[in-house]
Amino acid sequence: MRQVAALILAVVVVLWVRAIGGPIASGTAGAALAIGFTLLGAWIFGDLLRRFRLPRLSGYILFGVLIGPSVGDVITETMTAQLHFVTGIATTLIALIAGLTLNLERLSLQFKAIARLTAITLVVAMAGIGAVMWLAWPWLSIAPGAGGLERLAIVTLLVVITISFSPTMTAAVTTETGARGRLSETVLTVVVLADLVLLVLFSFAMLFARVAVGATTSDGVSLLARFTWEIGGAVAFGVFVGAMFALYLRYVGREVALVVIAVCALLSQVGSTQQFEPLLAAVAAGLVIENLSLAQGETLKTAVQGAALPVLVIFFVAVGTSLRLDVLAESGIIVIALSGLRLLFIKLGVAIGVRSSGIDPTVGSYIWTGLVSQAGITLGFAALVASEFADWGPRIQALLVAFIAIHELLGPLLFRYGLFRSGDLNAPPRRPLVVVSNREPYLHRQDERGRIVAAPATGGVAVALDALMRERNGVWVAHGAGPADRAVVDKSDRVLVPPDSPSYELRRLWLEEPTFSAYYNGFANEGLWPLCHLVDVRPQFRTEDWAAYRDINSRFAKAVSEEVGHSNIPIFIQDYHLALVAPALRARMPHARTALFWHIPWPYPDRFRICPWGPEILTGLLANDLLAFQLERDRRNFLLAVEEELDVEVEHELSRVRFGDRSTTVVSVPIGVDYDRIQAIAAEPSLAKEQARLARLFNLSAEIIGIGVDRLDYTKGIPERLDALDALLTRRPALRGKLTFVQIGVPSRSEIESYAAIEAEIGQRISAINARHRVPGGAPAVHYHTKPLTITSLVALYRLADFCIVSSLHDGMNLVAKEFVSARDDDDGVLVLSRLAGAAQELREAVIINPYDVDGFADALLQAIDMPLDERRARMRAMRRIVAGRNVFGWASDILEGLESLWTKPLHYSVRRWEDMPV
Numbered sequence: 001m002r003q004v005a006a007l008i009l010a011v012v013v014v015l016w017v018r019a020i021g022g023p024i025a026s027g028t029a030g031a032a033l034a035i036g037f038t039l040l041g042a043w044i045f046g047d048l049l050r051r052f053r054l055p056r057l058s059g060y061i062l063f064g065v066l067i068g069p070s071v072g073d074v075i076t077e078t079m080t081a082q083l084h085f086v087t088g089i090a091t092t093l094i095a096l097i098a099g100l101t102l103n104l105e106r107l108s109l110q111f112k113a114i115a116r117l118t119a120i121t122l123v124v125a126m127a128g129i130g131a132v133m134w135l136a137w138p139w140l141s142i143a144p145g146a147g148g149l150e151r152l153a154i155v156t157l158l159v160v161i162t163i164s165f166s167p168t169m170t171a172a173v174t175t176e177t178g179a180r181g182r183l184s185e186t187v188l189t190v191v192v193l194a195d196l197v198l199l200v201l202f203s204f205a206m207l208f209a210r211v212a213v214g215a216t217t218s219d220g221v222s223l224l225a226r227f228t229w230e231i232g233g234a235v236a237f238g239v240f241v242g243a244m245f246a247l248y249l250r251y252v253g254r255e256v257a258l259v260v261i262a263v264c265a266l267l268s269q270v271g272s273t274q275q276f277e278p279l280l281a282a283v284a285a286g287l288v289i290e291n292l293s294l295a296q297g298e299t300l301k302t303a304v305q306g307a308a309l310p311v312l313v314i315f316f317v318a319v320g321t322s323l324r325l326d327v328l329a330e331s332g333i334i335v336i337a338l339s340g341l342r343l344l345f346i347k348l349g350v351a352i353g354v355r356s357s358g359i360d361p362t363v364g365s366y367i368w369t370g371l372v373s374q375a376g377i378t379l380g381f382a383a384l385v386a387s388e389f390a391d392w393g394p395r396i397q398a399l400l401v402a403f404i405a406i407h408e409l410l411g412p413l414l415f416r417y418g419l420f421r422s423g424d425l426n427a428p429p430r431r432p433l434v435v436v437s438n439r440e441p442y443l444h445r446q447d448e449r450g451r452i453v454a455a456p457a458t459g460g461v462a463v464a465l466d467a468l469m470r471e472r473n474g475v476w477v478a479h480g481a482g483p484a485d486r487a488v489v490d491k492s493d494r495v496l497v498p499p500d501s502p503s504y505e506l507r508r509l510w511l512e513e514p515t516f517s518a519y520y521n522g523f524a525n526e527g528l529w530p531l532c533h534l535v536d537v538r539p540q541f542r543t544e545d546w547a548a549y550r551d552i553n554s555r556f557a558k559a560v561s562e563e564v565g566h567s568n569i570p571i572f573i574q575d576y577h578l579a580l581v582a583p584a585l586r587a588r589m590p591h592a593r594t595a596l597f598w599h600i601p602w603p604y605p606d607r608f609r610i611c612p613w614g615p616e617i618l619t620g621l622l623a624n625d626l627l628a629f630q631l632e633r634d635r636r637n638f639l640l641a642v643e644e645e646l647d648v649e650v651e652h653e654l655s656r657v658r659f660g661d662r663s664t665t666v667v668s669v670p671i672g673v674d675y676d677r678i679q680a681i682a683a684e685p686s687l688a689k690e691q692a693r694l695a696r697l698f699n700l701s702a703e704i705i706g707i708g709v710d711r712l713d714y715t716k717g718i719p720e721r722l723d724a725l726d727a728l729l730t731r732r733p734a735l736r737g738k739l740t741f742v743q744i745g746v747p748s749r750s751e752i753e754s755y756a757a758i759e760a761e762i763g764q765r766i767s768a769i770n771a772r773h774r775v776p777g778g779a780p781a782v783h784y785h786t787k788p789l790t791i792t793s794l795v796a797l798y799r800l801a802d803f804c805i806v807s808s809l810h811d812g813m814n815l816v817a818k819e820f821v822s823a824r825d826d827d828d829g830v831l832v833l834s835r836l837a838g839a840a841q842e843l844r845e846a847v848i849i850n851p852y853d854v855d856g857f858a859d860a861l862l863q864a865i866d867m868p869l870d871e872r873r874a875r876m877r878a879m880r881r882i883v884a885g886r887n888v889f890g891w892a893s894d895i896l897e898g899l900e901s902l903w904t905k906p907l908h909y910s911v912r913r914w915e916d917m918p919v
């Protein structure tokens with residue numbers, strides 16, 4: 001409504017200005033009015049069409065058709081001319097974007113296949129349409145009397161012009177719709193390659209025609225020189241401008257949006273004055289920028305966002321104003337028949353080409369939709385023919401003008417349909433994210449009354465990924481471990497979760513014994529877990545465990561490929577259980593997009609060398625597009641390991657490992673917690689009740705409460721913390737009976753000997769401490785609770801505590817530390833944190849301890865207990881800022897956006913966001 005009001009206002013102002021100032025013929029005022037009016041009107045038309053699920057850009061074109069011949073000149077005398085002033089820049093801008101889209105490195109694997117497809121499509125389409133034209137010659141009424149060589153020359157010219165494509169329209173459609181993926185990339189490459197070939201063929205066809213009609217006396221050498229100047233000069237000029245722009249981005253990088261426009265203006269102006277092909281020059285410039293200055297993606301992204309949208313809108317309107325529907329009406333049936341035949345032969349050529357080049361048929365079957373549009377190049381060819389061959393040239397031009405009208409209207413619609421069907425458009429994606437993890441987010445079991453209930457997995461990551469999946473409606477592939485899991489799945493082993501508001505699918509995998517144990521307990525938890533944690537537990541590597549690990553990883557990959565199909569949905573793999581999913585997946589789907597997050601530390605090379613299948617694990621991980629670790633240290637250790645074990649090339653500046661014909665980006669992205677959710681739970685009025693309940697349950701009568709929350713794992717340093725508590729109570733006996741330490745220790749992996757041993761050891765130590773420091777009538781020194789708590793109880797407990805101990809001997813991150821901080825919106829409580837936990841890198845305001853130094857640890861506990869309120873507050877506030885600033889959604893989106901940007905370049909993000917931009 002506001003837009004309509006703005007448009008009416010604009011029209012009134014324009015009419016008023018005209019009334020008082022006379023006709024606005026040209027010049028700045030005229031151009032400004034034309035452009036302003038066009039932007040508003042086109043936007044409204046685009047919006048209108050979008051409501052009917054039609055492309056916005058068709059709305060822009062239709063608006064152009066409307067204002068062109070009929071109402072345009074009410075606004076300014078030469079509306080069309082004003083708009084065309086902008087389209088020169090628009091065409092080069094779009095060509096520049098096309099160049100920026102073509103990442104040679106990413107295309108290198110497919111380049112041969114696409115070139116083959118292009119060649120076959122051209123041959124089939126040209127031969128087909130050529131034969132038809134030859135046979136239907138008398139009805140074409142171009143030069144009915146022409147025979148022999150002359151007829152052959154005219155037909156050759158006509159064929160080249162008729163088949164030519166429009167890189168401008170193709171790039172504009174992908175840009176305007178924000179499409180990205182294999183179809184848009186393949187079509188753009190085909191169109192650019194095909195037009196390069198057609199440019200060459202056209203020049204030869206012109207030469208041939210001149211000779212055939214006896215219209216030239218100039219020698220072949222000078223024609224060839226002109227041709228080389230046009231093509232070679234354009235490319236050289238584009239490369240030069242591109243290199244300059246890349247340098248500018250790298251070393252200056254200011255006001256980039258303006259510079260983008262300036263570069264485009266330069267390319268189009270110099271192009272036309274020097275007789276270069278501006279389009280070719282702009283594509284070359286884009287290619288150079290894309291492939292020379294990768295690191296400046298962000299800057300470019302913002303720049304194109306700022307510069308391109310209005311230019312594109314005006315471009316489409318100008319296209320509309322130049323549509324010659326009147327000519328189309330005159331030549332009618334012949335043009336429509338020829339257009340149908342062109343489409344038929346292109347489709348046939350593409351079908352043969354796809355089959356013989358090995359391009360994925362799901363993408364291949366829509367390539368033809370992107371080869372319908374025609375615009376500038378076709379028109380340019382026709383105009384050249386008309387100006388040189390006065391006898392029949394104008395008739396070719398008239399025919400082609402009508403032809404282009406059809407294809408300008410039809411092309412964007414068809415291509416958008418193809419992009420939609422192939423999954424290149426974001427809306428509405430069916431499965432926008434696939435998460436793969438060993439553990440499932442919900443386990444089904446029967447309650448006491450025999451009803452099936454779903455229990456959510458505990459643990460920060462499962463909860464956070466669940467929240468992410470609720471938003472993205474994807475599919476989560478995991479091991480079905482709940483006792484009633486089979487009872488609720490459909491015949492494809494899927495169940496909709498979460499039970500309260502079903503929004504994504506959980507695909508369950510049934511993993512049978514003894515293979516499951518060999519994979520999970522054996523290779524993952526007895527092998528990789530102790531390998532990656534610097535603790536005195538010897539990693540166990542058994543051949544049969546390795547075989548099971550490989551087998552189960554490839555079963556995960558199979559399930560993932562069944563879920564993903566041929567789409568290019570990103571796949572987010574979790575952790576060390578699934579290091580070999582990516583290679584197995586890639587064998588099935590070479591174009592899969594995968595990121596893996598390694599939640600635990602990565603050891604230094606000497607330790608990693610212990611693993612007998614180290615190179616296989618490394619190779620497996622390098623089959624991912626993106627590999628993310630918690631800390632910089634882990635990332636560095638990984639790079640050292642691959643450099644040592646494999647024949648790789650590490651590009652440190654880009655954080656990329658090249659291995660064989662692929663490359664993997666390796667980053668560190670520390671995980672966070674769901675800060676807002678914990679805040680919300682902390683703010684619930686019922687929390688006080690829960691705290692009272694816990695105080696009763698745990699018999700918490702002591703003045704000072706400490707807590708520890710862990711899976712019972714030997715890496716968490718629980719015996720060491722008990723030793724420190726023991727030392728504390730020995731050193732300051734006055735604390736006996738006044739201090740209780742609550743240890744939540746949920747048993748995990750109990751089938752493994754080292755875990756059973758640590759459980760037993762902890763139980764014994766707690767009994768010993770409680771006996772040693774018992775005070776008659778006083779609170780026990782340690783309260784031990786081994787049952788899992790709900791998240792609400794956990795938050796209540798965090799807020800009950802005066803201090804929280806995290807004393808890991810080695811830990812990837814440790815979420816408990818961050819959860820404790822998130823829960824303390826009272827800014828109170830002291831975090832005692834091991835320097836060997838990843839979290840210590842961020843939470844520097846914690847009281848940092850070394851769990852191996854019992855006395856130092858006890859000192860730190862004293863410091864925590866005696867810490868003045870002011871200091872507690874200051875430290876907690878500082879830590880809360882850090883935890884709030886990097887929550888788990890930031891972590892996930894950093895990884896997923898990282899993955900996306902590897903695929904398409906950040907440029908496309910910005911383009912996609914235009915859809916949501918208010919005018």
Ligand code: GDG
Binds near residue numbers: 461746812813814
């Ligand atoms: C690995 C890495 C990295 C514990 N008891 C209960 C409960 N928990 C939740 C905690 C926390 C999670 O379990 C434990 O997370 P950690 O980070 O401490 O450790 P790991 O399980 O070893 O996880 C680790 C992590 O992956 C993430 O990348 O930080 O370094 O080893 O969220 O709250 N949750 C509930 N009841 C309990 O009784 N609800």
